[in-house]
Amino acid sequence: MNSIFLQVIINGLIIGGFYALIGIGLNIIFGVMDVVNFAQGEFLMLGMYVAYMVNKALGLDPYLALPLTILILFGLGSFLQHFLVTPVVQTQTGHESQIFLTVAFMMLLQNLALLIFSSNYYSVNTAYSSAGIAVGDVTLTYPKLISLAVAVVLAIILFFFLKYTDLGRALRATAQNSMGASIVGVRIKRMYILAFAIGVTLAGVAGNLLVTFYYVYPTIGNVFTTRAFVVVVMGGLGSIPGALIGGLLLGLLETAGSFIVGASYKETVVFVTFILILITRRTLQMSKRSVA
Amino acid sequence: MNDKPTTRIFSPLKNFNVKIGLILVAALVILPLLTKTHYMQHVFIMFFYTASASIAWNIIGGYGGQMSLGHAIFIGFGAYSSAIVQTKFNMIPLFGFILGVIVSVIFSFLVFYPCFKLRGPYFTMATLAISLTLLNLFLNWDYIEKAVGILIPFKNTPNFWWFQFNSKLPFYYLILFIFLAYLAITKYVENGRLGYALLTIKQNEQTAISIGINNPLMKSYAVMLSAGMMSILGSFYFQYIRYIDPEIFLVHHSVDIVLPAIIGGLGTVFGPVIGTIIIFPLTELLRGTIGVVFSGSHYIIIALIMITMVLLKPEGLNATVMGFLKGIIEKLFKREAKASR
Secondary structure (H helix, E strand, O other): OHHHHHHHHHHHHHHHHHHHHHHHHHHHHHHHHOOOOOOHHHHHHHHHHHHHHHHHHHOOOHHHHHHHHHHHHHHHHHHHHHHHHHHHHHHOOOOHHHHHHHHHHHHHHHHHHHHHHOOOOEOOOOOOOOOEEEEOOEEEEHHHHHHHHHHHHHHHHHHHHHHHOHHHHHHHHHHHOHHHHHHOOOOHHHHHHHHHHHHHHHHHHHHHHHOOOOOEOOOHHHHHHHHHHHHHHHHOOOOHHHHHHHHHHHHHHHHHHHHHHOHHHHHHHHHHHHHHHHHHHHHHHHHHHHHO | OOOOOOOOOOOHHHOHHHHHHHHHHHHHHHHHHHOOOHHHHHHHHHHHHHHHHHHHHHHHHHHOOOOOOOOHHHHHHHHHHHHHHHHOOOOOHHHHHHHHHHHHHHHHHHHHHHHHOOOOOHHHHHHHHHHHHHHHHHHOOHHHOHHHOEEOOOOOOOEOOOOEOOOOHHHHHHHHHHHHHHHHHHHHHHHOHHHHHHHHHHHOHHHHHHOOOOHHHHHHHHHHHHHHHHHHHHHHHHHHHOEEOHHHHOHHHHHHHHHHHHHHOOOOOOHHHHHHHHHHHHHHHHHHOHHHHOOOHHHHHHHHHHHHHHHHOOOOOHHHHHHHHHHHHHHHOHHHHHHHO
């Protein structure tokens, strides 16, 4: 019993790492230009299909698809931002237009995937799929370990990029005050492109890494979009460390929760968490205000 | 010709707009009698069903400025209430309509009130999450037959209280009545306390708060009204199709509801109607042609239309179409139009 629960916790933390990754992507996009990307999960789905196709057509290891995934998603993200999102962001008054735009991306990508790959579930099998190392009573399969390691390395690279490079500083400046940033010479439109491209690439990379131990199907994006929402609501919209903690916490909650109430009610556990956080955030905000 | 000053007593029949409106309503009443095919009557019913759903969504989505991507959940509540009342308790559908409205109104208040207390697009995120959760719950719920769904067999004799008829006409007139009533409700909301409160919140939240408008409460009123209206449509849908399954909670059903309002114009009385006139024949056509050959392909075209609309005409086609129609009507009835000014 004890070891099963330990296994559940480990699995929760691993999947939580990926929730954190797409949550960070969502947060970068929101932080820089106040856009909630409702198609975040669909870009993850895209990453999964790229890895699946590379494995299927070329017979390569799914991890070797990573550069291609990054290239495709970064390019697609820049294209969408430059031609579609930026014009909407600059003219919109409320949130309606941008929500509608990203929902359109969601429908477009989902149904394109349905058209090309049909609604079948696919999985990628590698020689080391079921192999793993045992630590005490807990088994860690290699795909999960490698994926997690790559995710952590990428997150660290991203952190240093944002913190210490000029481009990263410019991006953070835009997030803090876009008017001020443009006055000191930051090209806002380029920052928008960079933010959206990084945001969706993170989702795509998460998808590429997940494909080694997760099924891929056209509507998988819905599952991860809602997870990304919960992550950012937990950590606060716009906060990257918050998203990291939120992701790990959600992974834990979800696997522990579905272990207790049954796996078929996983979505419900996630949603109840979401509503509870919405309510508690309100009380937190109020208590902060009364202190200040 | 008639230079005598007209009497100033208000007479609705003398009003030009009312006249046009009455002519239109009369035309809609006669419309299904002109066609003999059941398919066309079905299309008319689904047209008014879609338009009514979009009108109901528009109250929170357009006037309230809160994009809901989960309004199909209230259609689900209405439909399932009607189904449970009939199959499990053997009671007439009317109770299902009432139960659905009660459940929808209470649910929408409990779940969305916390979202309105936070700034930002939390409401939209919550609606998306809720519809997927309900999909999950209903797929696993034994009582309502899980993914199989609930089907009501046709009784041998048509019966008014059980909403079963030999012809489609009663359904047509019922949905026409609902449609006109929803237009009236929207007009009433627009010119009433709730409409002005929502408009103020949308334009300047700080001002709204400082003049004493309770922001979360007003938005909650709007979402409760909208949810109740949706639920009635859900019960109607179930009575008409006589089948419901948890697929109703899928996101694209909610997008189908939102689409006409966006294309016509958010926060206008006739926007959703105009949007439905534009998009409904197209979706019906695409669903029947390429949608059959390649599953999902008609949603690709709809998504492309959505993107084009947001980029080129984010305020909707309402003003353009209305201006155009006014031009035509004024040409047709030049004298009357002038007289009414």
